[in-house]
Amino acid sequence: MTKQTAYQLNPSIIAQQYIDTVNRQTTSIAKPINVVGLIASQDKPSFAYARATQKKFEANGIHYELRNVERLALENQILSLNSNSDVHGIFIYFPVFNNQQDDYLRNLVDFSKDIEAGSNYWTRKLYANDRLALTSDPTKKALLPCTPLAIVKMLSEIDIYNKNIQRPIEGKIVTIFNRSEVIGRPLAMMMSNDGGIVYSFDENGPLKFENAQPAEVDISRAEALSQSSIIITGVPNNNFKKVSALEIQPDTICINFSSNNNFAADISAHTHFYIPRIGPMTVAMCMRNTLRLFNIFHQAA
Amino acid sequence: MTKQTAYQLNPSIIAQQYIDTVNRQTTSIAKPINVVGLIASQDKPSFAYARATQKKFEANGIHYELRNVERLALENQILSLNSNSDVHGIFIYFPVFNNQQDDYLRNLVDFSKDIEAGSNYWTRKLYANDRLALTSDPTKKALLPCTPLAIVKMLSEIDIYNKNIQRPIEGKIVTIFNRSEVIGRPLAMMMSNDGGIVYSFDENGPLKFENAQPAEVDISRAEALSQSSIIITGVPNNNFKKVSALEIQPDTICINFSSNNNFAADISAHTHFYIPRIGPMTVAMCMRNTLRLFNIFHQAA
Numbered sequence: 001m002t003k004q005t006a007y008q009l010n011p012s013i014i015a016q017q018y019i020d021t022v023n024r025q026t027t028s029i030a031k032p033i034n035v036v037g038l039i040a041s042q043d044k045p046s047f048a049y050a051r052a053t054q055k056k057f058e059a060n061g062i063h064y065e066l067r068n069v070e071r072l073a074l075e076n077q078i079l080s081l082n083s084n085s086d087v088h089g090i091f092i093y094f095p096v097f098n099n100q101q102d103d104y105l106r107n108l109v110d111f112s113k114d115i116e117a118g119s120n121y122w123t124r125k126l127y128a129n130d131r132l133a134l135t136s137d138p139t140k141k142a143l144l145p146c147t148p149l150a151i152v153k154m155l156s157e158i159d160i161y162n163k164n165i166q167r168p169i170e171g172k173i174v175t176i177f178n179r180s181e182v183i184g185r186p187l188a189m190m191m192s193n194d195g196g197i198v199y200s201f202d203e204n205g206p207l208k209f210e211n212a213q214p215a216e217v218d219i220s221r222a223e224a225l226s227q228s229s230i231i232i233t234g235v236p237n238n239n240f241k242k243v244s245a246l247e248i249q250p251d252t253i254c255i256n257f258s259s260n261n262n263f264a265a266d267i268s269a270h271t272h273f274y275i276p277r278i279g280p281m282t283v284a285m286c287m288r289n290t291l292r293l294f295n296i297f298h299q300a301a
Numbered sequence: 302m303t304k305q306t307a308y309q310l311n312p313s314i315i316a317q318q319y320i321d322t323v324n325r326q327t328t329s330i331a332k333p334i335n336v337v338g339l340i341a342s343q344d345k346p347s348f349a350y351a352r353a354t355q356k357k358f359e360a361n362g363i364h365y366e367l368r369n370v371e372r373l374a375l376e377n378q379i380l381s382l383n384s385n386s387d388v389h390g391i392f393i394y395f396p397v398f399n400n401q402q403d404d405y406l407r408n409l410v411d412f413s414k415d416i417e418a419g420s421n422y423w424t425r426k427l428y429a430n431d432r433l434a435l436t437s438d439p440t441k442k443a444l445l446p447c448t449p450l451a452i453v454k455m456l457s458e459i460d461i462y463n464k465n466i467q468r469p470i471e472g473k474i475v476t477i478f479n480r481s482e483v484i485g486r487p488l489a490m491m492m493s494n495d496g497g498i499v500y501s502f503d504e505n506g507p508l509k510f511e512n513a514q515p516a517e518v519d520i521s522r523a524e525a526l527s528q529s530s531i532i533i534t535g536v537p538n539n540n541f542k543k544v545s546a547l548e549i550q551p552d553t554i555c556i557n558f559s560s561n562n563n564f565a566a567d568i569s570a571h572t573h574f575y576i577p578r579i580g581p582m583t584v585a586m587c588m589r590n591t592l593r594l595f596n597i598f599h600q601a602a
Contacts (some may be wrong), residue, residue, distance in 0.1 A: 099480070107421055214373050
């Protein structure tokens with residue numbers, strides 16, 4: 001195994017490999033695959049991102065309708081799409097209300113159309129180590145949430161993830177800043193399942209995950225960072241103290257998935273393995289999930 | 302209809318009427334009704350509250366086991382209680398993690414044992430105006446979440462809630478500070494279903510609910526408060542500016558359900574209808590829900 005270069009870790013390039021696979025598979029499907037993206041924001045960068053997602057899907061054999069809706073219309077839109085058998089996937093651009101209601105909406109999406117795999121149906125399977133999409137059919141694999149999956153797939157391109165062993169990061173220390181239900185907690189579970197010792201921080205303090213089991217732990221940010229081989233950040237808060245080169249080991253792998261970068265500017269000079277955004281990989285995983293959902297739930301219908 | 306006095310609005314006294322009804326019904330049920338309460342806190346006041354809840358249930362024919370568990374053990378405890386057919390109700394003392402994971406846990410409780418009716422199964426029914434517990438059986442009524450129900454039942458003791466008409470607060474203006482998925486949003490839906498024009502505030506701004514439909518609105522706190530006949534607060538944040546007598550009409554009905562009172566001290570002199578806590582009513586509604594769930598889902602088993 002040769003060491004990857006920073007160039008090869010460009011998320012767009014890695015993502016393209018997965019998108020090419022999706023493309024090959026969609027061309028062999030006769031029926032159109034229809035996804036609807038719902039955006040309730042008037043924010044220009046959000047729109048640009050949504051348009052880019054749409055183009056990527058469309059260019060690879062998945063019809064993607066982008067609908068701009070009032071935020072208060074989202075609930076009825078989701079219910080209507082859930083019951084429309086011509087729609088096979090639903091994507092919602094969050095945050096919308098920026099509170100618990102966003103979680104309510106996320107969970108309102110029927111699991112068979114939840115291409116982000118962010119609803120409780122899928123996260124429960126992950127936490128329960130249930131690998132099947134439907135308990136009744138052992139041939140159909142469960143979905144994994146897009147962003148955690150994107151991060152793990154990115155990491156598996158680096159030789160720290162030893163693909164030749166069953167637990168590819170056995171004994172490696174990982175620090176994750178974010179323990180949301182959609183990204184941070186599932187990611188900690190997945191990486192500890194891969195053998196990592198994961199320190200998971202949020203504003204309420206740290207937890208330690210080993211073998212997909214969380215435990216209480218008394219460790220400071222400084223201790224966790226100084227021991228880690230992999231550091232992953234996703235704190236959309238400008239008050240977060242950016243992780244600086246002084247806090248980490250040389251050649252630590254640093255991945256940021258927050259819209260505001262949680263790493264200080266000195267990080268890029270300190271390590272080759274610095275990935276400041278994973279957006280393109282998340283889109284690719286979302287396309288992969290779309291295809292998987294279609295094959296499991298919608299192909300025969 | 303005679304005007305109630307502040308004394309008669311003591312939530313413990315109103316609650317007792319509902320508890321007496323529960324008591325009469327449980328004595329006619331041969332099979333024991335079993336509820337398990339899970340508390341993951343070591344906090345003394347929380348424990349005292351949990352013990353008081355337990356005593357109230359036990360004294361009225363519902364067996365209530367209180368378990369003190371590690372917070373990280375809660376998930377497995379809930380799953381185990383869900384699958385235990387001898388357990389008919391589950392109550393969790395929140396907050397536990399104080400983040401999205403609490404919502405995850407709340408939704409992990411099987412809806413047939415969710416005596417608080419705080420999980421998505423029940424709130425979805427409320428938002429969809431679906432009054433049935435099971436779509437397949439028109440004789441079984443859906444549950445309503447405990448705290449919103451407690452508040453509406455308290456209000457219906459006051460003559461502002463005109464029980465003689467179908468929409469008992471037709472045209473009345475209501476302000477609610479809290480739009481959580483568990484209390485504030487369902488409460489706004491319920492009160493607007495009862496004819497109220499509800500201004501619902503949270504940290505992201507106001508919404509207006511009429512006929513169970515939310516709409517965008519541009520109204521200040523001062524305007525909403527000065528127009529309201531009923532003001533309900535539930536902001537567990539010390540930075541919230543307490544509602545003072547200067548901001549409200551005389552004889553406004555004021556109800557606080559937050560652990561830290563959101564009304565200033567001058568309120569009690571300003572109106573007879575000041576209810577600084579509704580805890581005992583919430584417990585009574587929870588007992589009522591327990592009995593309803595037992596009758597719908599567990600009696601025959």
